[in-house]
Amino acid sequence: MAKLVLDLHDIYNKGSQIDRALREVIDEAIAKKIDLVEIIPGKGSGQLKKKVLRFLDQKEIKALYHRVDKDSKNFGRLFVHFKHKQRKK
Known part of the structure; x- marks a missing residue:
């Protein structure tokens, strides 16, 4: 199974870059019909993980994926x- 990995360690303290990176990886998964994106916010204080979950919980983003x-x-x-819709032939 193909998957994408987004490691946020390098940009953990740059809010706008985090949102952009999350959006890009989701758009890429959709464009390439990839079933799984692994996001690595790292352990730390848990703040970055909460930020990622808040991003994923936005209505327009939530509509794009199946589950977290x-x-x-x-x-x-x-x-x-x-879950990518199969094209009918």
């Missing part, structure tokens, strides 16, 4: 699942 899973083994990781 938190990694039970790794607090610093989220999975965004997509």
Whole structure:
């Protein structure tokens, strides 16, 4: 299964870049029909993870993906699942 990985460690303190990076990875997943995006906000204080979840919870963003899973083994990781509509032939 193809997946994209977005590691936010380098831009953890740059709010606008984080939103842009999240938007870009979601758009890329849709364009390339990729089923899974792994987002790595890292462990830290949990603030970045909350920011990512708030971003994903926006109505227009929520409409783009199927569901979000938190990694039970790794607090610093989220999975965004997509369901792509199959084109009818």
